[in-house]
Amino acid sequence: MVIVQKFGGTSVGDLDRIQNVANRVAKTKEEGHDVVVVVSAMSGETNKLVGYAEHFSQNPSKPEMDMLLSSGERVTASLLSIALQEMGYKACAMTGRKAGILTDNLHTKARIEEIDPEVMNSSLKEGKIVVVAGFQGVNENGDVTTLGRGGSDLSAVAIAGALKADLCEIYTDVSGIFTTDPRIEPKAKKLEKISYDEMLELASLGAKVLQNRSVELAKKLNVNLVTRTSFSDEEGTLITKEENIMEKPLVSGIALDKNQARISLIGVSDRPGIASDIFTKLAKAEVNVDMIIQNRAHGGTTNIDFTVPKGDLNDAKEVVGDFLKEGDLENDVYNENICKVSVVGVGMKSHAGVAAKAFQTMANENININMISTSEIKISMVIDEKYAELAVRGLHDAYELDK
Numbered sequence: 001m002v003i004v005q006k007f008g009g010t011s012v013g014d015l016d017r018i019q020n021v022a023n024r025v026a027k028t029k030e031e032g033h034d035v036v037v038v039v040s041a042m043s044g045e046t047n048k049l050v051g052y053a054e055h056f057s058q059n060p061s062k063p064e065m066d067m068l069l070s071s072g073e074r075v076t077a078s079l080l081s082i083a084l085q086e087m088g089y090k091a092c093a094m095t096g097r098k099a100g101i102l103t104d105n106l107h108t109k110a111r112i113e114e115i116d117p118e119v120m121n122s123s124l125k126e127g128k129i130v131v132v133a134g135f136q137g138v139n140e141n142g143d144v145t146t147l148g149r150g151g152s153d154l155s156a157v158a159i160a161g162a163l164k165a166d167l168c169e170i171y172t173d174v175s176g177i178f179t180t181d182p183r184i185e186p187k188a189k190k191l192e193k194i195s196y197d198e199m200l201e202l203a204s205l206g207a208k209v210l211q212n213r214s215v216e217l218a219k220k221l222n223v224n225l226v227t228r229t230s231f232s233d234e235e236g237t238l239i240t241k242e243e244n245i246m247e248k249p250l251v252s253g254i255a256l257d258k259n260q261a262r263i264s265l266i267g268v269s270d271r272p273g274i275a276s277d278i279f280t281k282l283a284k285a286e287v288n289v290d291m292i293i294q295n296r297a298h299g300g301t302t303n304i305d306f307t308v309p310k311g312d313l314n315d316a317k318e319v320v321g322d323f324l325k326e327g328d329l330e331n332d333v334y335n336e337n338i339c340k341v342s343v344v345g346v347g348m349k350s351h352a353g354v355a356a357k358a359f360q361t362m363a364n365e366n367i368n369i370n371m372i373s374t375s376e377i378k379i380s381m382v383i384d385e386k387y388a389e390l391a392v393r394g395l396h397d398a399y400e401l402d403k
Contacts, residue, residue, distance in 0.1 A: 041072025161221030267330025
């Protein structure tokens with residue numbers, strides 16, 4: 001088997017942990033597998049490098065930042081390769097460039113366009129363990145680029161796809177995907193398997209274990225993805241095609257996102273194209289709009305409510321302010337004390353009554369639902385933030401996810 005293993009910053013946080021990773025990688029090699037390891041920078045290293053740059057400039061150039069930040073992963077890759085060589089294994093460290101990772105030209109947020117696996121494949125044929133610096137590649141001009149937040153996960157999934165690897169293991173400080181956040185509900189259970197679509201929903205709805213882009217890429221490239229901890233031999237969670245899961249649970253998990261703000265536009269001019277004008281300008285300001293509700297009000301006006309991430313709120317206020325000045329709406333109200341709680345599961349496609357149970361649970365807990373959004377495998381509800389954990393525990397109980 002060809003196995004790609006990715007280790008995040010906490011897993012390679014110091015020299016002892018890098019040795020621990022070397023031992024784990026060696027064990028996989030001893031089991032007869034070809035191994036490619038993708039590593040992040042040691043925890044805290046990227047922030048330290050950003051601090052160095054900010055000492056000289058509050059707005060350093062993005063190409064220079066890519067050159068600087070990509071060094072963190074190269075340090076870890078070299079150290080891990082040295083540790084493996086000292087243990088008697090043939091190992092070689094590679095930059096994103098040497099590993100054949102070609103990206104577009106968008107510095108600090110580049111996207112992988114293709115991977116030429118020739119150098120990695122020839123090293124594997126020589127019996128070497130290949131250690132790749134994650135989070136980086138090169139553009140068509142040969143300039144170093146970085147892939148943005150969660151970039152090492154993306155590197156690992158893309159490399160697994162290019163090598164047609166049998167498995168891509170993402171090692172973090174948590175042991176897998178749980179039915180909900182175990183810190184909120186101690187009865188949360190670890191899932192053995194989950195579909196790409198369910199994982200995408202959970203990731204976009206606030207579950208922090210895996211980033212959306214890496215799950216999307218795994219689905220596109222049909223890469224079997226496992227997330228597990230580097231601190232024990234505990235089995236992780238397999239993220240795979242829906243047809244690879246025999247028993248499809250009705251509900252797989254409950255997600256909570258507290259990073260939400262609600263914007264209410266009151267007395268909006270009820271003319272054709274007004275909603276298009278508002279949301280087009282929000283999109284141009286790169287405001288990520290989530291739920292939208294429109295209600296007809298009295299006197300030929302309408303009310304529009306929508307949610308945005310808290311980090312986009314100031315940009316949204318600027319856009320809304322322009323419409324206020326132009327007289328296109330009477331008032332605007334903002335609420336940051338909300339959260340979004342979501343029920344996710346592929347089993348919803350074929351079962352009735354899932355939504356009714358969610359709403360009944362909220363009623364039983366005396367929680368008012370402000371907004372509702374549904375898809376084929378998801379029900380999301382916006383509620384007051386003070387009820388967040390009560391809602392999560394109530395829903396987890398209602399769908400018997402601890403069973």
